[in-house]
């Protein structure tokens with residue numbers, strides 16, 4: 001099928017893009033890599049009278065170090081981030097998550113900002129943003145504001161962005177010291193969305209885990225942090241115990257791919273595997 005007719009806009013500045021989105025309201029949608037939006041339009045699962053293409057907006061495609069963070073502009077392609085030496089060394093968890101997204105053709109067009117703004121609960125990058133306490137920069141007609149990742153994901157495909165706002169950048173904190181990171185997920189076939197997955201990070205000092213983060217995806221309407229399990233890991237619990245704690249309160253729903261009970265059980269296996277790898281890496 002083909003999308004319903006729409007008017008295409010190609011603004012060249014953030015001010016122009018956000019003014020258009022504010023003025024056109026619910027009839028308009030931002031277009032980034034098009035890897036989620038275009039299939040939805042083509043299948044007529046969504047229809048908009050106006051598409052506001054962000055790809056020509058100046059200043060949205062840089063990767064730079066800013067105040068202990070790595071800042072990625074909204075339209076940085078997933079493939080660009082995946083192959084960036086700076087991303088690999090500064091935010092290894094992001095580098096490890098990216099190859100799990102679809103296929104390379106998808107990542108060649110799909111953007112980091114688009115994935116986070118789209119907020120699919122089975123997506124890897126929202127979970128990485130949550131795990132690392134990333135900061136999301138939103139730009140609107142009135143200027144910019146900063147939103148903690150923990151406040152950004154509201155529900156399935158729903159974020160804290162207001163009408164007329166775009167996600168202009170994401171800032172990922174750079175961890176230092178002896179660290180390890182891992183992403184584990186279960187998919188039916190390579191390139192499919194995850195049935196369930198986890199993104200974890202640890203920092204160690206000798207045998208002690210001094211910092212830990214565990215985020216889960218595919219188990220609820222948004223990515224979820226397992227804060228109690230993180231505390232248990234830092235208090236010396238073993239990874240099997242931590243994995244059980246991370247998944248104890250989950251209530252994922254049943255769907256055609258898996259029952260909620262299966263998702264919970266597999267999530268615990270993913271957390272155990274990911275933490276084992278991350279701790280080994282940090283201690284190596």
Ligand SMILES: Cc1cc2nc3c(=O)[nH]c(=O)nc-3n(C[C@H](O)[C@H](O)[C@H](O)COP(=O)(O)OP(=O)(O)OC[C@H]3O[C@@H](n4cnc5c(N)ncnc54)[C@H](O)[C@@H]3O)c2cc1C
Pocket residue numbers: 029030031032033034035036037038039054074075100101102103106109110111112113114115117118120122123124125161165166167168191192193194
């Ligand atoms: C076959 C296939 C397999 C895939 N597999 C995976 C997978 O395994 N994991 C995964 O995470 N994703 C997967 N994807 C989705 C892919 O990662 C998309 O690229 C991503 O979800 C959206 O990014 P985009 O740049 O393409 O955004 P678009 O498709 O252009 O936009 C998606 C939505 O986000 C909004 N949006 C985009 N950018 C902004 C912005 N800067 N500010 C405000 N709103 C914005 C748009 O308005 C739209 O509502 C897959 C896609 C396909 C087609």
